Amino acid sequence: TFSQKILGSTTVFSIDNNQNPVDWTVADVASYFTAAGFPEQALAFRTQEIDGKSLLLMQRNDVLTGLSIRLGPALKIYERHVKVLQQTHFQDDEAFC
Amino acid sequence: TFSQKILGSTTVFSIDNNQNPVDWTVADVASYFTAAGFPEQALAFRTQEIDGKSLLLMQRNDVLTGLSIRLGPALKIYERHVKVLQQTHFQDDEAFC
Amino acid sequence: TFSQKILGSTTVFSIDNNQNPVDWTVADVASYFTAAGFPEQALAFRTQEIDGKSLLLMQRNDVLTGLSIRLGPALKIYERHVKVLQQTHFQDDEAFC
């Protein structure tokens, strides 16, 4: 249920039937990070009850210290996924203006 | 005892007889967050003794790390409620000038 | 041994015989916060060995996270007391220039 989209050197996975992260449930967010290669960290997103709306509000420090996950994966999750999903989302928003 | 007011895409609840958050007691703050769909987090506001005056002084990081609540709900509580209540409050203040 | 001075909407207490907070001992600081209505938090100032000189060096985050006190009172202690005492103190300093 995930397709890949290449953005520069970063691969962002998206849920086929529900592309816009703003509509993702907590389970969708966890599935996303499992598919992206972070099954262990996906659990932490679930524990902290992070759905798509919350994901789009996360800042670097929230990912690094608010999830109680190891620093190495946290740095990649923020830079390659959270940040990129937010940039894509807010670009799409602007495209409607 | 709560009415809803639509502000853009955000619903802010207000206590009918006591609209101005600056006058809310600790119990009013807890009632507000229970009505807003965060009964568990409402308890944390009560534990930290946050009345309306303190609520209007809270910054993003205070909500995210000072209440010991889960990150997902914390992000929404700040963005959709604390921040919006503060903006509304300080706009109202300016309207009197 | 405390008198009150009204500053805008904020009441700042001052120790009669020793008005300048820079000269307050750890016990004076604790007495100040007890008189201001924060007897429990006054204890935390004492535990952290905060005298007048240290009090004048405290920033928002130091009050909120460095004293292990509840967030609601901490927000008011900073905004209504620590910040105001510092502004008054540094204004007085400028008056001498």
Add this chain to the structure above:
Amino acid sequence: TFSQKILGSTTVFSIDNNQNPVDWTVADVASYFTAAGFPEQALAFRTQEIDGKSLLLMQRNDVLTGLSIRLGPALKIYERHVKVLQQTHFQDDEAFC
């Protein structure tokens, strides 16, 4: 397997066959810090699963508080190694433009 390069007053070690830190594995990062004189702290980088890509994303505060290592060595690891590796890496990148 390490050679030394002098950069101002700072010595940066590099892995001979794999000079670009972006390609370092978690084991390479640990070897680097062991060779640089921080064998104990190398273990913390390994525990936090920090490979070369994550290393290049680390900020001062991540090194000081995210690795649970002592403050003295942490300050030197950031200033003399992490920061310098990042500067060298991003300079090399620019050289290709």
Add this chain to the structure above:
Amino acid sequence: TFSQKILGSTTVFSIDNNQNPVDWTVADVASYFTAAGFPEQALAFRTQEIDGKSLLLMQRNDVLTGLSIRLGPALKIYERHVKVLQQTHFQDDEAFC
């Protein structure tokens, strides 16, 4: 082995035979803070393995939260000693340019 130098209202102690803090060992740093009236906190500097080079890299927040010392003394240690030693050190550096 310490002499005193008056800088404005601040007294900075310096180790006679080894004035430049950049050359201080962990033991020298501890001796400095013991002589400056902070014997208990000197122990924390030693525990965190802070030598002169690390001392010159410390920021306000590192002193306040990274040493696990009480807030009152920490505020004074930073303002009257760490900050002043750094200013003196970097002024001396500039004098050579």
